């Protein structure tokens with residue numbers, strides 16, 4: 001009774017949501033992806049950096065270029081998912097900071113003048129946004145299949161540039177037959193939380 005979110009929404013986002021490995025043919029529309037973005041863009045990031053960038057792999061030609069970079073066990077599902085999204089961190093996010101963090105426009109130069117600092121911040125904050133994105137996919141009634149089993153350098157070269165670091169690739173769609181493995185256990189509260 002401690003959670004105020006509607007129990008059906010709790011189930012949709014977490015308890016009944018599963019990582020999908022197979023999908024139906026039902027397409028994922030541009031409108032759905034926009035609705036997901038328009039929701040999850042409000043998830044917090046440090047200085048409102050918002051460094052996540054998303055490449056939607058929609059054409060058959062692009063999909064063919066992607067598959068060889070996937071780990072063997074990730075190829076079939078990436079080939080058959082209705083939509084595949086490459087999630088990347090923008091290491092030059094600081095250029096947008098004066099607009100995104102108008103309370104303190106100097107943040108760009110004061111904190112993020114150095115590339116290694118930006119890379120660290122972008123990796124953390126884009127990963128947070130990737131998590132928001134996965135939950136947003138679920139909020140749209142779809143299933144996500146996030147993957148880090150791929151050749152990062154190969155994907156960066158093929159689809160991104162030196163300023164954009166791949167984070168994960170996400171298959172998206174309605175779950176198909178036998179879409180998920182048996183639910184694996186999660187650590188218990190006492191294993192995770194200590195109080196000081």
Ligand SMILES: Cc1cc2nc3c(=O)[nH]c(=O)nc-3n(C[C@H](O)[C@H](O)[C@H](O)COP(=O)(O)O)c2cc1C
Nearest residue numbers: 017018019074146147148149150168180181183184
């Ligand atoms: C960042 C990330 C990377 C993952 N990489 C892979 C992968 O390369 N291949 C794969 O089959 N599953 C991958 N998974 C799926 C996880 O194993 C799965 O989400 C986890 O076991 C929870 O499954 P459940 O949502 O069905 O409970 C990945 C998940 C995440 C979040």
